[in-house]
Amino acid sequence: MEAYDAIIIGAGLAGLQCARLLGRRGLRILLVDRKAALDNSIHTTGIFVRRTLEDFDIPEDCLGRPIRHVTLYSPSRRFMELVSDHDEFRIGRMGRLYMHYLSECLQAGVSWAPDTRYIDHRLEKEHLVVQLSRDSKAREVKTRYLLAADGAHSRVARNLRLDINREWIVGVEDVLTGVPLDGPPRLFCFLDPKLAPGYLAWIAHDGEETHIGVGGYPSQFDPVSALDKFQLSLNHIIDLKQATKIERRGGRIPVGGVLRNIANKQGLLMGDAAGAVSPLTAGGLDPCMRLSTLAASVVAEYLEKQDAEVLATYSGKLFRARFTSRLWMRRLASSLRQPVLVELACASLRLPMLDRFAGHVFFGRGSFPDVEMKLSPQMLTP
Numbered sequence: 347m348e349a350y351d352a353i354i355i356g357a358g359l360a361g362l363q364c365a366r367l368l369g370r371r372g373l374r375i376l377l378v379d380r381k382a383a384l385d386n387s388i389h390t391t392g393i394f395v396r397r398t399l400e401d402f403d404i405p406e407d408c409l410g411r412p413i414r415h416v417t418l419y420s421p422s423r424r425f426m427e428l429v430s431d432h433d434e435f436r437i438g439r440m441g442r443l444y445m446h447y448l449s450e451c452l453q454a455g456v457s458w459a460p461d462t463r464y465i466d467h468r469l470e471k472e473h474l475v476v477q478l479s480r481d482s483k484a485r486e487v488k489t490r491y492l493l494a495a496d497g498a499h500s501r502v503a504r505n506l507r508l509d510i511n512r513e514w515i516v517g518v519e520d521v522l523t524g525v526p527l528d529g530p531p532r533l534f535c536f537l538d539p540k541l542a543p544g545y546l547a548w549i550a551h552d553g554e555e556t557h558i559g560v561g562g563y564p565s566q567f568d569p570v571s572a573l574d575k576f577q578l579s580l581n582h583i584i585d586l587k588q589a590t591k592i593e594r595r596g597g598r599i600p601v602g603g604v605l606r607n608i609a610n611k612q613g614l615l616m617g618d619a620a621g622a623v624s625p626l627t628a629g630g631l632d633p634c635m636r637l638s639t640l641a642a643s644v645v646a647e648y649l650e651k652q653d654a655e656v657l658a659t660y661s662g663k664l665f666r667a668r669f670t671s672r673l674w675m676r677r678l679a680s681s682l683r684q685p686v687l688v689e690l691a692c693a694s695l696r697l698p699m700l701d702r703f704a705g706h707v708f709f710g711r712g713s714f715p716d717v718e719m720k721l722s723p724q725m726l727t728p
């Protein structure tokens with residue numbers, strides 16, 4: 347039977363980041379994804395925040411133009427402008443980025459199993475046997491450790507008997523080209539509990555790509571009809587007459603905060619599988635990069651020393667404290683179901699002091715706690 351030091355299920359951003367680091371470390375890694383091609387069925391808008399762009403090597407040709415301007419709309423479409431002195435956001439060209447990271451994984455010696463599903467695993471003496479399936483054909487592989495990067499609804503997390511996400515919003519968006527940009531690249535955010543209960547509707551426009559989407563609690567709205575309605579309401583804001591729709595994206599976003607039990611002696615969770623998403627902004631890309639980088643350093647050390655103490659440094663309890671205020675703000679956001687209350691909240695954001703709070707939410711650097719990532723020099727060199 348084939349044998350690996352670690353098997354990573356899921357080749358989204360979390361799985362790819364961890365696989366390329368562990369591969370560079372010289373470990374035998376198998377990266378598995380049910381997708382046949384990683385640039386298909388992308389589910390994220392892909393907005394990267396400044397902190398991620400500063401701390402990680404996202405190639406320039408995988409990013410759109412920088413965005414410094416945010417327009418925030420109330421339910422009655424009153425708006426306030428927020429402008430940063432810095433380039434705060436860039437929309438990732440996610441298909442290209444996934445393919446770039448995958449080629450770095452392959453260069454680092456990672457074995458790649460596309461179009462392959464994780465089914466289950468069992469413990470046999472000192473190792474795990476992982477059951478995979480491709481075209482209905484079963485394949486069994488041995489591993490010393492199993493890493494879950496299989497998204498918000500993680501089967502691996504459940505089978506590892508680790509925590510699973512229980513609270514999420516859903517988002518759906520269209521990606522368009524051919525939309526004229528009037529002014530600088532911009533993020534438009536719409537607070538409107540009818541269109542996007544508990545979250546927001548958005549337009550992210552960098553001059554090349556335009557993403558128009560809605561997100562909210564699935565029990566409180568129908569995302570697809572809300573998106574249609576939202577697009578029909580935009581004619582005073584953007585001109586969609588010449589627009590071409592190139593993709594529809596969507597999926598679940600966990601918003602309950604990072605889970606508590608995310609590692610044991612058999613495996614660990616990363617990215618959305620670990621609930622590593624800011625509960626307030628629903629941004630998951632920065633937490634995903636940080637946690638999967640930490641995971642790589644912890645797994646490398648654990649496999650080397652076989653010391654369970656090492657895993658204690660990979661606990662959601664250590665990160666959750668940083669999320670407390672954001673979790674409370676999420677509770678508040680989800681309780682504001684009346685447009686009039688949201689209108690009042692938006693009006694208060696225009697008051698001095700509170701406008702700083704709005705700037706802090708959009709331009710702050712607290713999407714995920716800083717984690718000490720003890721990477722060996724090997725892991726940093728492609």
Ligand SMILES: Cc1cc2nc3c(=O)[nH]c(=O)nc-3n(C[C@H](O)[C@H](O)[C@H](O)COP(=O)(O)OP(=O)(O)OC[C@H]3O[C@@H](n4cnc5c(N)ncnc54)[C@H](O)[C@@H]3O)c2cc1C
Binds near residue numbers: 380
């Ligand atoms: C509509 C939407 C918009 C978003 N926009 C942003 C944004 O602009 N900025 C931001 O920071 N965050 C955003 N997020 C959140 C962010 O996209 C996620 O937090 C992040 O992509 C999670 O990455 P991941 O690698 O953990 O999981 P995923 O990207 O979900 O990857 C999981 C992978 O696992 C594979 N998989 C699943 N099950 C199996 C199985 N059984 N066997 C094999 N493979 C399997 C899947 O095919 C997939 O490739 C958005 C989310 C949504 C839904």
